[in-house]
Amino acid sequence: MQNYVDKTAPYTALVVIGGGPAGMAAAVAAYDNGVRDMVILERDLNAGGILRQCIHNGFGLHRFGEELTGPEYADRYHKMVVERGIAVKTGATVLDVTPSEEEGVAAYVTAISEAEGMFTLRAGAVVLAMGCRERSKGALNIAGTRPAGIYSAGTAQRFVNMEGYMPGRKVVILGSGDIGLIMARRMTLEGAEVKAVCELMPYSGGLARNITQCLDDFGIPLMLSHTVTQIHGKERLTGVTVSKVDERRRPIPGSEIYFECDTLLLSVGLIPENELTRGAHIGMDGITGGATVDQYRQTSLKGVFACGNVLHVHDLVDYVSEEAALAGSSAAAHLRGELTEGRAITLKTDGKVRYTVPQAVTVTGNTADVTVYFRPSDIYRDVTVTVREGGADGAILSKKKRIKVAPGEMETITIKAADLTATTADTLLVSIEESAKKGGNA
Amino acid sequence: MYDVTVIGAGVVGALIARRLAAYDLRICIVDKENDVARGATAANSAIVHAGFDAKEGSMKARMNVRGSRMMEQVCAELGVSYKRNGSLVVAFEHERAEVEAIYRRGVQNGVEGLRIVEKEELFEMEPNLNPELSCALYAPTGAIVCPYGLTIAAVGNAMDNGAELVLNFEVVSIEKTAEGYTLTAADGRAVETRYLINSAGVYSDEIAKMLGDESFSVHPRRGEYMLLDKECGQTTTCTIFHTPTKMGKGVLVSPTVHGNLIVGPTATDMEDKTDTATTTEGFADIRAKAGDNVAGIPYGKVITSFCGLRSVGSTGDFIIKAENNAVLLGGIESPGLSSSPAIAEYVEELLRGMGLVLTPKADYNPNRAPMDAFRHMSVAEKNEMIQKDSRYGRIICRCEEVTEGEMVAAIHANPPAYDVDAVKRRTRGGMGRCQGGFCSPEVIRILAREWGVSYDAITKNGGGSYINKGRTKVAGGNKEGN
Numbered sequence: 001m002q003n004y005v006d007k008t009a010p011y012t013a014l015v016v017i018g019g020g021p022a023g024m025a026a027a028v029a030a031y032d033n034g035v036r037d038m039v040i041l042e043r044d045l046n047a048g049g050i051l052r053q054c055i056h057n058g059f060g061l062h063r064f065g066e067e068l069t070g071p072e073y074a075d076r077y078h079k080m081v082v083e084r085g086i087a088v089k090t091g092a093t094v095l096d097v098t099p100s101e102e103e104g105v106a107a108y109v110t111a112i113s114e115a116e117g118m119f120t121l122r123a124g125a126v127v128l129a130m131g132c133r134e135r136s137k138g139a140l141n142i143a144g145t146r147p148a149g150i151y152s153a154g155t156a157q158r159f160v161n162m163e164g165y166m167p168g169r170k171v172v173i174l175g176s177g178d179i180g181l182i183m184a185r186r187m188t189l190e191g192a193e194v195k196a197v198c199e200l201m202p203y204s205g206g207l208a209r210n211i212t213q214c215l216d217d218f219g220i221p222l223m224l225s226h227t228v229t230q231i232h233g234k235e236r237l238t239g240v241t242v243s244k245v246d247e248r249r250r251p252i253p254g255s256e257i258y259f260e261c262d263t264l265l266l267s268v269g270l271i272p273e274n275e276l277t278r279g280a281h282i283g284m285d286g287i288t289g290g291a292t293v294d295q296y297r298q299t300s301l302k303g304v305f306a307c308g309n310v311l312h313v314h315d316l317v318d319y320v321s322e323e324a325a326l327a328g329s330s331a332a333a334h335l336r337g338e339l340t341e342g343r344a345i346t347l348k349t350d351g352k353v354r355y356t357v358p359q360a361v362t363v364t365g366n367t368a369d370v371t372v373y374f375r376p377s378d379i380y381r382d383v384t385v386t387v388r389e390g391g392a393d394g395a396i397l398s399k400k401k402r403i404k405v406a407p408g409e410m411e412t413i414t415i416k417a418a419d420l421t422a423t424t425a426d427t428l429l430v431s432i433e434e435s436a437k438k439g440g441n442a
Numbered sequence: 443m444y445d446v447t448v449i450g451a452g453v454v455g456a457l458i459a460r461r462l463a464a465y466d467l468r469i470c471i472v473d474k475e476n477d478v479a480r481g482a483t484a485a486n487s488a489i490v491h492a493g494f495d496a497k498e499g500s501m502k503a504r505m506n507v508r509g510s511r512m513m514e515q516v517c518a519e520l521g522v523s524y525k526r527n528g529s530l531v532v533a534f535e536h537e538r539a540e541v542e543a544i545y546r547r548g549v550q551n552g553v554e555g556l557r558i559v560e561k562e563e564l565f566e567m568e569p570n571l572n573p574e575l576s577c578a579l580y581a582p583t584g585a586i587v588c589p590y591g592l593t594i595a596a597v598g599n600a601m602d603n604g605a606e607l608v609l610n611f612e613v614v615s616i617e618k619t620a621e622g623y624t625l626t627a628a629d630g631r632a633v634e635t636r637y638l639i640n641s642a643g644v645y646s647d648e649i650a651k652m653l654g655d656e657s658f659s660v661h662p663r664r665g666e667y668m669l670l671d672k673e674c675g676q677t678t679t680c681t682i683f684h685t686p687t688k689m690g691k692g693v694l695v696s697p698t699v700h701g702n703l704i705v706g707p708t709a710t711d712m713e714d715k716t717d718t719a720t721t722t723e724g725f726a727d728i729r730a731k732a733g734d735n736v737a738g739i740p741y742g743k744v745i746t747s748f749c750g751l752r753s754v755g756s757t758g759d760f761i762i763k764a765e766n767n768a769v770l771l772g773g774i775e776s777p778g779l780s781s782s783p784a785i786a787e788y789v790e791e792l793l794r795g796m797g798l799v800l801t802p803k804a805d806y807n808p809n810r811a812p813m814d815a816f817r818h819m820s821v822a823e824k825n826e827m828i829q830k831d832s833r834y835g836r837i838i839c840r841c842e843e844v845t846e847g848e849m850v851a852a853i854h855a856n857p858p859a860y861d862v863d864a865v866k867r868r869t870r871g872g873m874g875r876c877q878g879g880f881c882s883p884e885v886i887r888i889l890a891r892e893w894g895v896s897y898d899a900i901t902k903n904g905g906g907s908y909i910n911k912g913r914t915k916v917a918g919g920n921k922e923g924n
Contacts (some may be wrong), residue, residue: 006821043837093837112845114832117825136877138746141668145719146748148902148909152879163883165898165910190914234716235906251722262911271875275841 005098005108009120014038014331015109017094017276018129020049022308024077025321026127029328031084035335038086039121041111043093047081048074049131050154051317053161056182058209062318073317089113097126097280099301106303106334107280125303125331128277128291129324132309134179135269144231147238153179153267160186168263172240173197174228176204176211178315180267185214187265194218195259198226198242200249203379205269205408207315227251228264237262270313277306287355288312294362295370296330296339297323305331312357312373315410319373340364345420345428350392352377352432353385354407361428363420371414374430376405382435385413389425397423405432444470444606446793447625447635449613449649451478451857453589454774455641456596457516457786462793463603464808466801470633471597471605472625474612476904477864478857479593481643482778484867485667485718485750487707488589488698489681491777492529492581494548494556495691501760503551505781505788510553510583512783520595521812522588523699529584529681530559530568532735535576537685544685545579555582570677572737584681588699589779590867591813594857599810601856603803608633609860610904613642616652622767623653637798638768639789644715644753646772658761658772662715662751665707666724671743671875675701682735691776693731695739700870705732705739707750718749745875752776760785764792813855813868816848838888839881841874846888853892860893862886863903882909 014035016023019042027040046052051059054070061067064076081088092113100107100122110120134152149168151159156167157179169192173180176199184194197215202225204211215222223242229251230241244255272289283292283300290311291299297307307327308320333339342364347356354377361370372387381404388394397419405411413430446462448455451473459471473480490513496502517524533541541558548556559580565571567580601607612628622636640649647660670677681696695705708724725747732739755761755773762785763770769789774781794800812818816827816834827847828835834847852868853859859868862878862885871885872878878885886900886909898910 043840091836093840093843095843112824112828112835112837114828114835117828117835118821133876134879136745136875136879138669138877139742139744141725141741141744141747143720143722143725148907151882155879155882158883159910160914163887163897163910164914164916166912166914167909168911229722231719235901235903236908 005096005110006120007102007108007122009108009122011105011122011124012037012039013124013335014127015121015123016040016127016129017097017109018042018049018131018310019044019047019088019090020129020131020308021051021074021077021317021320022131022310022324023127023129024081025324026129026307026328026331027086028077028080028084029325030127030332031086033329033332035332040081040086040088041092041094041109042088042090045091047078047088047090053158054182055161056186059317062316063321077321091115094276097276099280106301125305125334127327127331128299128304128306128310129308130273130276130310132270132272132313134266135271137266140266140268142228142231145233147231147233147236149233149237149262150231150264150266153177153183153265156183156265157186160190166190166192168192168261170195170261171263171265172228172242172259172261173265173267175199175266175268176206176222177267177269178206178210180265181206181210181214183265183267184220185218188218188220194220195261196221196223196242198223198228200225200227200245203406203408207408229256231264237264240264270309272310272313274310277310280304285355285359288357292359293357294344294360295358296333296362297327297358298330298334298339303334312355315408319410342367345423345426347372348427348429349374350429350431352380353430356430361415361420367417367420369414369417370420371412372430373410373412375407375410376432377407379404379406380432380434384433384435385411386431386433387413387415388429388431389423390427391429392431394425394429397428443621444468444633444635445798446470446637446639447472447633448639448641449625450481450640450642450646451593451597451607452481452483452641452643453479453593453596453779453782454771454785455639456593456600457782458639458641458789459600459605460596461786461790463600463605464803464806466803469600469605470608470635471600472608472611472613472633474610476609476861476901477859478597478607479590479867480903482750482752483589483593485748486589486665486776486779487667487694487696487704488586489529489694489696489780490585490587491780492548492556492584493551493553493777493780494544494579494581495686496551496777498547498550501762502777502781505760505784506777507552508787509777509781509784510585512787513585513587513780516783517587517592519808520592520599520810522592522595524585524587525699526583526585527680527697529581529683530564531579531683531685532564532571532575533577533685534574538577540685541577541579548579548581553581553583556580568678568680568682570736570738571682572733572735575735586681586696586699587779594868595810595813598856599808602810603806607857613649613652616649618766636767637793637796640768640770641774643774644751646753646770650770650772653766653768653770655763655765655770659756660753660772662712663754663775664710664712664717664749665752666720666728666747666749667704667706668725668728668741668744668747670703670705670740671745672701674703674740674743677703677739678736684731684735693728693735695732695736702745711754712751715751718751720747720749724749745877762788762792764796767796769793813852814870816845817843838884839869839871839874841876842870844869844871849885849888850892853889860889861901861903861907862889862909865889
């Protein structure tokens with residue numbers, strides 16, 4: 001891709017890649033922290049990202065204190081972008097991010113659009129806000145035919161909400177991620193029959209409120225520890241075979257149930273879209289699928305920040321906005337030369353904490369409290385979340401009790417600035433410690 | 443009245459039509475599907491075999507060795523991806539005698555450059571092989587190709603030179619007439635022709651019966667494959683086969699010309715000529731056998747799996763017969779793709795032998811622009827294209843970076859693309875990591891616009907494979923869809 005790069009291209013202080021909720025919130029925060037020379041590059045023809053097709057409500061409770069639909073939430077941020085006069089180039093797909101060795105330039109960002117053709121920007125700072133994509137059917141390797149009628153839940157959402165077409169009439173949903181749950185309700189409201197939502201795991205990966213509002217309220221069964229083991233139909237899907245799985249997630253012979261259906265929707269996980277990040281050789285976290293960052297959301301490439309679902313998949317857009325604002329104000333600080341080098345402390349996890357964001361903390365003279373976001377690997381009850389110096393026997397810097405933690409709901413724990421400044425440890429361990437009375441994997 | 447009609451637009455039929463298009467002939471290609479390359483051509487190992495497998499003196503051996511020599515030039519003319527990556531038949535120590543036997547057979551067949559490589563050199567060439575392997579037969583002429591790309595390009599080039607393509611034409615009867623044959627399709631359409639080529643793949647015995655030839659039969663043999671992400675495309679450089687056993691050629695591991703890794707096939711004899719379902723047992727079988735050849739294949743990176751049906755003929759060899767102004771091709775299983783240019787050349791000779799006059803066409807053009815030409819342009823050239831047609835600046839498939847301009851061009855180029863899979867196979871749009879999750883709604887919109895049909899009339903791959911089933915609820919009542 002190096003041949004794309006035009007190193008004599010015009011300078012732009014801040015290039016934000018992606019005009020979804022993360023990109024817009026980052027740009028607004030950067031503006032409010034003094035950056036004026038910036039552009040948002042959005043590949044779609046409109047800003048707003050995936051929120052534009054999320055016409056259900058439930059967005060904005062934390063951020064705005066009211067319940068908004070996806071397009072309304074996006075519109076709030078879009079208005080802030082427009083009010084500030086922030087440039088948005090739509091229909092502009094970024095093809096390449098190349099690290100720069102030039103002083104004051106973080107990277108060369110090359111994009112293509114109908115209006116401008118291929119063009120490069122020399123970016124003083126970059127915010128990566130490309131969002132995520134859905135895991136596809138291929139990765140599941142389900143046996144059977146390859147007929148029409150199998151879509152990721154988000155694609156079906158686009159057909160219904162943006163195009164005004166029904167992807168099918170009799171539906172089975174595999175995976176209980178939030179988009180799958182939302183689409184179970186949406187398809188039902190549009191007159192389709194949703195026969196079941198199957199979930200490989202013994203618990204749902206979706207939010208509890210979505211299980212209540214999207215399945216229970218419509219009498220749609222949630223079949224935990226079940227998966228689709230066979231696809232039927234030659235031209236269009238005619239049915240699926242669903243099997244119960246054992247504790248190692250292997251289908252149990254004899255447990256097969258056949259569902260007649262013309263549509264299979266998949267909601268089997270989201271993957272941060274980090275092709276550009278990898279192309280720039282930025283350090284990645286194998287668990288989150290996003291870049292590794294410090295508390296400023298700065299990646300291993302100085303001046304390049306990441307936020308939102310490209311960094312790690314969030315449950316709520318409100319938290320995306322919050323993280324993006326942090327990345328945007330950090331980019332502004334970087335451009336002012338205020339993000340100085342410091343002592344790096346790596347955050348480690350035990351097996352019960354699946355990952356943390358940030359993965360490291362940079363300690364300088366003016367370090368503030370750091371909120372660590374994390375997901376548990378399983379459901380745990382009556383636990384204490386701790387941050388210890390060094391390893392499992394280290395001194396506790398921070399702890400909080402939780403009645404229940406679950407993989408579907410992101411958790412946080414805060415480490416005080418004073419503790420970070422005082423500690424001499426170069427690693428901190430974030431762990432979930434079970435109380436004496438053992439909680440099960442309910 | 444056509445001079446020659448080819449039944450079946452697989453790779454063999456396509457290359458025959460393309461070869462004949464060099465002459466002053468009216469040529470028709472009929473296929474029962476909504477696009478070319480939909481049968482075994484769409485689902486095979488994508489390998490150009492060097493030619494050491496087939497029995498000495500067999501038609502398979504002769505066509506394979508000749509076809510393998512012709513393939514590079516055919517691909518160059520047609521702008522099709524081809525790479526001579528070499529192949530290795532790997533063996534454990536106790537299989538050494540078999541490898542040596544294959545070596546001798548390959549030399550007999552006329553395969554060039556064959557040699558046995560010993561462990562040290564083998565692992566220098568391919569560090570990811572199973573460490574217990576001890577030697578291999580190396581065939582530097584082994585190659586990889588895109589079989590459906592070759593077929594689309596060959597049919598396209600034949601059409602550019604005047605051939606006609608009739609899709610969704612399932613031949614249900616053939617009548618002998620004074621001048622030749624009349625083919626009738628399931629929907630009643632008819633095609634009249636002087637000469638006939640039967641390259642109908644697994645259905646070639648049924649077409650032969652319509653012509654009164656019951657001398658052979660063809661049955662389908664299922665071959666399942668897994669395709670891995672481009673991240674894994676460097677696992678091997680060569681195509682890795684295992685020493686054949688009584689159970690067959692076994693499972694191969696190979697890079698593809700598109701940079702993915704392909705692992706397969708299984709081999710299960712079938713009766714149903716339409717059953718291309720993959721199976722749990724098949725996946726397990728592939729994994730077990732591939733492990734003999736290559737260590738640690740990351741199956742978590744599988745992006746898709748598929749199944750093809752090989753046409754296994756009742757004679758064990760390729761069946762190529764010329765009778766009554768018709769050429770019958772049956773049992774063109776592996777190495778059919780490798781042999782296809784040679785089969786086309788041979789069929790031309792058979793037609794000449796049956797009295798077809800072949801006068802070279804004055805304005806024949808053997809070349810076709812590569813389908814991925816835009817991708818390989820310089821920035822300046824791309825910007826010039828975008829200036830002329832701004833749709834080249836609009837990325838539709840973000841994973842494979844395919845623009846609307848490329849899609850529209852592919853839709854209208856020969857052979858035209860009518861469905862989502864057809865666009866995918868011509869442009870790679872929808873073939874990337876998200877498998878069309880983001881771009882398929884846009885591709886449908888482009889297809890509907892370009893062909894002037896409704897959004898829900900667009901199919902995945904023809905027939906009843908509708909992607910949408912009518913409108914959502916609308917004011918004034920709902921319309922049930924397909």
